Amino acid sequence: MPKIDNMLAILWMLRSNQKITAQQISEKLELNIRTVYRYIDALSTSGVPIVSEPGHHGGYSILDHFKETPLFFDAEEQASLIHAANFAENAGYYGGVALERAISKLGNYVNEKQESQISRQVSSLDVIKGLRSSPLESSLNELERAVVESVSVKIQYPSKSEAQRTDRLIDPYKILFWNTKWYVIGFCHLRNEPRSFRVDRIESLIVTEHPFNEPEHFSARDFFMKNLLPNLSEERVESVLIQGEPKVLDDLCRHWFLSHYVQARDANQAFFLLEQEMINTFVPYLLLPYGTSIRVLAPSSLQKSVIDVLNKLLHFHQS
Template sequence: MSGYLFYNVIGVIILQINRLFEIIYILLNKKSITAKELAERFEVSVRTIYRDIDTLSSAGIPIYASQGKGGGISLLDDYVLNKSVLSEREQNEILYALQSLSITLTPETDKVLARLSSLFNRNTTNWIEVDFSPWGSNENGTCQFTMIKNAILSRQIIEFNYFGSSGEKSIRKVEPVKLVFKVNAWYLQAFCLTRNTYRTFKITRMSDLQMTPESFSERNFEGIKENEQAQTTQIDVCLNISAEGAYRVYDEFDEEDITKNNDGSYMVKASLPRGDWIYNYLFSYGPLLEVIEPKELRQEMKNRIKIMTNKY
């Protein structure tokens, strides 16, 4: 499921949950109300209200609609909202799930959370926080991340300056599709209007980000998948990492790819995406890593080390 579709579905669900609870609370304090009045209150169609009534009825709420003059939507007179239908554990799971969705910044989330906490006689506990911005992000970095997320959700085109892998600067105008966290960095997958194709942008290389008033329609996501596959051919590597690098080995490689040697070092056999990034990644280990295979990768590492040595 795409990032846009996921958050859109979550937003719709939260809005509906809040509306259903609001309808129940209204009816508990009012004998009857018309579907038209409810539709105007929630700014939805009368048909949507009747669907909500069917949902509540299917859930066992004794709600009914009467026709004619003086008619409307009502609850049975002796009905009391029964919270014992859910166990204490189930109540907690619902509250915790809603709390973890606060990152979506959907205004209705807090309303639903407050209502359910009151209903279940519980104080909300800040046991979880979901924050997609990188550690150490300054306020500008956090705002940039939030702006991208909002552009994805609202399907608005964004513009920014971008520094490519070779350092060239270009102005990009894109239709943002999805935020991706990969190899300790955040990326934006988008349809680049400047290049007329799908591209993946590293967020730390983006600057002067602006959300434009232009909107866009959803494209075929197969295009970005094909583009990803074309850009991510793999290379099989064999690495020897000293014992001092253990803290990274198990963070960055699968356990089945790791063999611990008798001297405490680690032999890692894995597949990594091809590209110039791989050299920067391997060099980030410093003297803790030695490339064993393939020979061409090992030789290129030697060549780059020689170039660096000559500079000193």
């Protein structure tokens, strides 16, 4: 391990409630015992209050007031970090190797009591993996480097029709994770405006040395949500009234899209304001998973759209 990791490891070992000898540190970390002495001297010089007791039952320890400094995590904090790492891994986080190294460091230098408590807390929670997309670790790491260093990237990306691929130069402002997918938000030189790109659709990626400056007040999150949830036009807006059981309506009103357009809600009805184009295109498909647990009361155009979609499905499966 690098010097700083070894010194941190010694600190974790000294944090236990038992004295530890230089020989024990040497064996655990596989270090020459003279190196251990040098590290302990360096820690003492840096201000760590290490106490050395000679004799058969002697050893090294640190003063109690130093054991709870912000450098260390208690058992509950360590368990929370491991839980968070579990969630991140199963969400498709791309820094898995570094994450595993960090978590292993948390578990390597705890005393028996802490280890037992952490083990119980960690085993109390599990995350069931869903369907995962193909690994994107290489692309995401390259994009992160470009974002951090503020340099442009050349990508090959499919057009809307996917009939052809276009070569683009983009200035990546931020990587964003939404609804199980990774996106990069940045300025597209081909379109001469900010755009969002799905990382799993990028077919090739080259990080350039061309620097860029991100606009001072640009918010990648706001840009993404604005494109995802377009503003309503007052001229084309229409009221939507849906009836259902309270628990079903709760779920409907928390839907990632419909939740942004809820206007009113009572025990058995929910009132939305949506554009006519939404009502006639994708909203019927959003309602299909709820089956007979909901009923569209208004408008009649949405009732008709739902029936049309169901008829198409029926015809497809019958044929």
